[in-house]
Amino acid sequence: MPVNRYLTSMYTTELSKQPNVQPIGPAEDPERLAAFEARVAADEFIEPKDWMPEAYRRTLTRQISQHAHSEIVGMLPEGNWITRAPSLRRKAILLAKVQDEAGHGLYLYCAAETLGTSREEMIEALHSGKAKYSTIFNYPTLTWADIPAIGWLVDGAAIMNQVPLQRTSYGPYARAMVRVCKEESFHQRQGYEAMTSLANGTPEQKQMAQDAFNRWWWPSLMMFGPPDENSPNTAQSLRWRIKRETNDELRQKFVDITVPQAEFLGLTVPDPDLQWNEAKGGYDFGEIDWDEFYAVVRGEGPVARERITARREAWESNAWVREAAAAHEAKRRAKVAA
Amino acid sequence: MSDWPLWEVFVRSKGGLAHRHFGSVHAPDAEIALRHARDTYTRRMEGVSLWVVRSSDIVASDPDDAGQLFEPAADKVYRHPTFYEIPDEVKHI
Numbered sequence: 001m002p003v004n005r006y007l008t009s010m011y012t013t014e015l016s017k018q019p020n021v022q023p024i025g026p027a028e029d030p031e032r033l034a035a036f037e038a039r040v041a042a043d044e045f046i047e048p049k050d051w052m053p054e055a056y057r058r059t060l061t062r063q064i065s066q067h068a069h070s071e072i073v074g075m076l077p078e079g080n081w082i083t084r085a086p087s088l089r090r091k092a093i094l095l096a097k098v099q100d101e102a103g104h105g106l107y108l109y110c111a112a113e114t115l116g117t118s119r120e121e122m123i124e125a126l127h128s129g130k131a132k133y134s135t136i137f138n139y140p141t142l143t144w145a146d147i148p149a150i151g152w153l154v155d156g157a158a159i160m161n162q163v164p165l166q167r168t169s170y171g172p173y174a175r176a177m178v179r180v181c182k183e184e185s186f187h188q189r190q191g192y193e194a195m196t197s198l199a200n201g202t203p204e205q206k207q208m209a210q211d212a213f214n215r216w217w218w219p220s221l222m223m224f225g226p227p228d229e230n231s232p233n234t235a236q237s238l239r240w241r242i243k244r245e246t247n248d249e250l251r252q253k254f255v256d257i258t259v260p261q262a263e264f265l266g267l268t269v270p271d272p273d274l275q276w277n278e279a280k281g282g283y284d285f286g287e288i289d290w291d292e293f294y295a296v297v298r299g300e301g302p303v304a305r306e307r308i309t310a311r312r313e314a315w316e317s318n319a320w321v322r323e324a325a326a327a328h329e330a331k332r333r334a335k336v337a338a
Numbered sequence: 339m340s341d342w343p344l345w346e347v348f349v350r351s352k353g354g355l356a357h358r359h360f361g362s363v364h365a366p367d368a369e370i371a372l373r374h375a376r377d378t379y380t381r382r383m384e385g386v387s388l389w390v391v392r393s394s395d396i397v398a399s400d401p402d403d404a405g406q407l408f409e410p411a412a413d414k415v416y417r418h419p420t421f422y423e424i425p426d427e428v429k430h431i
Contacts, residue, residue, distance in 0.1 A: 103377075
């Protein structure tokens with residue numbers, strides 16, 4: 001099996017400043033490469049033991065592990081509010097949602113491991129800051145209204161990204177996505193429901209809802225990654241059916257379905273340039289602040305340091321649980337051997 | 339500490355159906371593998387029974403052998419009932 005390198009310059013939604021076409025390299029056997037390309041073009045799924053080009057393995061390892069990291073780090077902004085949820089009902093829901101995020105991370109780590117990178121290497125890359133995760137989780141959750149906003153917008157954007165990935169060409173990733181999408185729908189709906197409560201509540205509550213919406217709208221649009229003209233790996237990923245739609249196509253879809261949902265709540269989209277475009281059958285919207293996006297990608301998000309510190313602390317302070325389980329197994333094995 | 343061994347998880351979604359592969363978990367032993375499998379793969383009544391098997395104990399065919407293993411069946415259509423022509427007026431066959 002070819003050796004895997006863990007490349008870290010990219011982002012779940014394919015952020016890279018690398019040259020356009022990934023070097024497939026003369027090292028790849030042209031006959032096998034042609035057979036592989038034909039299989040992918042015929043919408044067949046590639047499975048772990050199948051031959052695949054090194055660049056395909058690398059791209060997928062990076063994308064799936066970063067997706068996994070995003071699920072894991074994604075627990076932090078919401079976990080922040082579990083103890084302060086406004087009712088037992090909301091608390092039970094939030095607990096279940098955060099537990100789901102952990103589960104999604106685990107499905108994805110498993111899928112990434114089938115490509116030959118160990119779990120340990122991936123966790124280490126996250127904790128050392130080498131690996132990236134979605135920029136959205138480096139924004140703080142300031143009020144309770146951020147929890148509904150995240151469910152509705154962030155999980156909504158995630159669904160938009162993940163639905164096409166159910167048909168991604170790598171079998172284990174596609175199967176993980178099927179499970180994730182099934183569960184993600186609950187996440188978005190509970191968010192929208194909680195947002196409805198706030199929007200229909202007191203003027204203060206409605207103001208909270210609008211404030212959270214204002215802060216999460218643009219970062220949610222950034223979740224789809226850089227515009228297509230600056231997303232150099234999109235072409236290769238589309239060709240290999242790792243990706244099924246471009247960043248801008250998905251972003252447009254998200255805007256088109258989310259704006260009417262905001263209107264229903266009586267919330268104002270924080271974009272003066274937002275306008276229905278009859279000719280294209282979709283909304284035109286304002287320029288995204290890409291400088292902010294790239295700054296967050298570089299690790300300058302408002303709570304980037306806090307997130308990774310929290311991850312590391314959780315990992316280190318729970319080391320005794322892992323050690324105890326390993327010691328228990330060693331003792332049991334020794335007993336059997338005796 | 340390096341990773342715990344990997345276990346493949348199989349779930350019987352309801353009585354009468356076969357266990358189906360769902361994914362995998364890391365665990366130091368079978369008991370913890372079962373617990374992790376339960377937490378990871380059956381949070382929404384997905385199953386009534388779980389199997390966990392050490393991944394290293396599974397022997398799989400090589401994808402490169404797929405041709406010689408499975409292609410011989412392709413030219414034996416006479417193994418399928420639809421290969422045989424039965425006149426329309428003959429019933430229940």
